[in-house]
Amino acid sequence: MAEMFSTLGTWNWLIFGLLLMGLELLAPGVFLFWLGLAALLVGLLSFAISPSWQLQLLMFAVFAVAAVPLWRHFARRNAGVSKSNPFLNKRSDALVGRVFTLEKPIVDGAGTVRIDDTIWRVAGPDAPAGSRVRIVRADGASLTVAAA
Incomplete structure (x- = not known):
């Protein structure tokens, strides 16, 4: 050795x-x-x-x-x-505060909104399709909205 x-x-x-x-x-x-x-x-x-x-x-x-x-x-x-990019891999968190138009109405607290090329489920007060809503909270793939 x-x-x-x-x-x-x-x-x-x-x-x-x-x-x-x-x-x-x-x-x-x-x-x-x-x-x-x-x-x-x-x-x-x-x-x-x-x-x-x-x-x-x-x-x-x-x-x-x-x-x-x-x-x-x-x-x-x-x-x-x-x-430098705090929302990397947290796309839904980056949406908080932004305003979008409802694609499908919010009925019984659930609806959808189109953001870019994706349809997101939203929860919030009942509103007709075409209404402007502001994202107030993001929880995974579900967004909570309020009237804008």
Whole structure:
């Protein structure tokens, strides 16, 4: 086993790093990427300073452990990216406050309204077809309306 470790060199680390990053493509989870990056760093440092195999393994361990807080930092920083479009995947919430024309009358509290290319169910006070209504609340695929 010691003989195998003693033959570790730059190319072994670079290939190992690329292999780990390639495995990340097959099983995404961002974990193998950071281990692959640690292996690539050890490979580049091995090229520059030719450390012993013990030091190479130690560097890999340190880089791999340091990658976890680094990954958390980037993940936390990029978590706010979706704030640029707060209604992404919440289409019905984006409709609140807008005014539309009833397609079918609201009878016994239920009717429909056409919004773009979609027919939405609406709930609210009885009103004839063609009436203007304002969306006051969105609950999944059902909208609550009031007279506009």
